[in-house]
Amino acid sequence: MEEQAIAKDAIRFPCASCGGPMLFDADTQQLKCAYCGRLQDIEADVSEPAEHELEGDEGGASTDWGLEQIAVRCGSCGGESLIPAQQTATICPFCGSPKVLPHAQEQLIRPESLVPFRIDREDAAASFRAWKKKRWFLPNAFKKENTAVQLSGIYIPYWTYDADTASSYSARRGDYHYRTVTRTRVVDGKTETYSDTERYTVWRSVSGQYDRFFNDVLVPASGHYDAQLLDRLGNFRLDGLLGYKPDYLSGYIAERYSVGRTQGWERARRRIDAMLEDDIRSEIGGDEISGLSIGTQVSNRTYKHLLLPVWNAAYAYRGKPFRFMVNGQTGLVSGEAPRSPWKIGFFTLACLAVAAAIAWFVMQQQG
Template sequence: MPRPEEHRWPCEACGADLTFAPGQQELVCGHCGHVQRIPAAPASERDRALGELDLRAALEGTLPRDATVDVRLVRCPSCGAEIEFDGVTHASACPFCATPVVVDTGTHRHIKPQALVPFKLTEREGREAMVRWLGSLWFAPNGLTEYARKGRTLTGIYVPYWTFDAATRSRYAGQRGDAYYETRTVTVMVDGKPQRRQEQVRKIRWTPVRGWVGRFFDDVLVLASTALPRRYTDALAPWDLGALQPYRPDYLSGFEAEGYTIALPEGHAIGRQVMAEVIAQDVRRDIGGDEQRIDRIDSTFEDETFKHILLPIWMAAYKYNGKSYRFVVNGQTGKVQGERPWSAWKIALAVIAGLIVAGVVAWVTQQQ
């Protein structure tokens, strides 16, 4: 995938750079307002771009050559992002953290992104979503919310992902737990006097079970970047992958795009872990009963395929009162995640208010 700086499309009217307009199928000139439509991809191109690639061939390094590309890149020493360079550039700054980086002259063979979800939210809409999210947090500093509202422009980044498909069949062994109740008599103290009463005690009857479950997994998403915290990007789900478009440089005009830093084998291992968690849920449902114990699951994976895609994320990083905060916004839905800010003053006031209320309640109780 070419470096984002290469994606500059001159305006036919004035020669200034065109920028992709989120939510539209067009490029817009910020200088003169000229609009240039992005042509719809032919059905054959769309089918090819959204088609699955054979996982085994990719892991063995036998993908067709047109599915890969030579790129010059370097890993950022600060955040770990993979930064790509054009033919003459040897030094630049990381778009994620502004750390200066220098690249050698070597090239690396990477799998091309096949498709992407274009930005649907504008920068302003992304910022508004972030400010609303900050405002909804209890004990968040008011100053940070206001700073975010008036702060610097959010950065639009296309982030790399892998998707995995697989047909699975799993044999399991475990135990089914069925609840039953026994009545027992206990002695309790009431007004200083012992009294006997009956109570129901819940117990479980365990029965050994064995069985099979099957499932077809479609487009299991795995983040292919180490530059952003996975706990944040995972929380941006769900994504509507029905909006995927064949990869075109037009959509990247005015935005950043990151190369993948989690290679396909590592991404595949993560994808299988995600599938294993779903399979375990299927096994529990198949066992039934009130409780379940799983002793063993043996799964087979067949017809495994994958895609390499890009998804849109608005990102903001702020330094407030000496502490750094980073937020990410789903560029398709507006869902937000980030560092949880806390206001020491709000927490202190809440504690004081709680102590006052507790004191009043205690005083009223004592008077009664």
């Protein structure tokens, strides 16, 4: 397939036996010759990735990717990737468009670590087939057919952030209490008295301090993907990070980051604030909380830049395009798929029928 040939040309490491391209093999975690099958070890760097001060400059961050490349930008979707300097033609790995043109090279921060691919192309395709069989509302014809997809192995850029937080909070906590009250009602024209249980809320003011350290808040540095698809794909295990080596990129494509580290921190801060609010609400407890006010000081902010493996794919069903991704480390699938209006309609009718049956039963019991 064309995309496979392009992927093999992405970065070349010549084989010592036949001169063919050595590509990174997800199964063996070695370089493997595409022609003779010779394997070559990669000396993995398992040292702890360095953390960089967010407030500092980029003077200590490397921009050398260890290989001669040019940057290209897709004229359709705007995606930017790196290809070998000698390669003159390609297709966009993000949307499949042939409108790919050379783009001015910028000295961007090179990732210091990455998670290598552990799911190969065949396993990624198998994960997609298993995923679509489990979707309830997909058309049966789509589930059964062998969907033609264009799979591209891409290293997606990410930022991770660490930070210490110290939060002061105040709120009103409401706790439910219950009491027995006497009420009256008219039954068959007669007034009768009965006992009922009434709920009331006791409110009290609360305040406190909540400290938490956030480690590796993961934020995509790609601006060319559906954010929801990437979020649903985010079960990466960062304990599998290795020091960056160009060998791992051989046979794959690396995307350049389009979300800067400062912009990435703004997204991470929103996630941190949301997690802090959940934590503090749990800390306060009670049945209701009102007037919650949180003031947070953040210190010791650090970041890392890394690459994570993703199989990106586009396919068409009855002329309409869809996309899906496969986590290149775990095999988790996140994607779009066609829906069957018949199945959705039948499901809706079934839900309405069940609701009507329950309402009828309740009315019978009360009558």
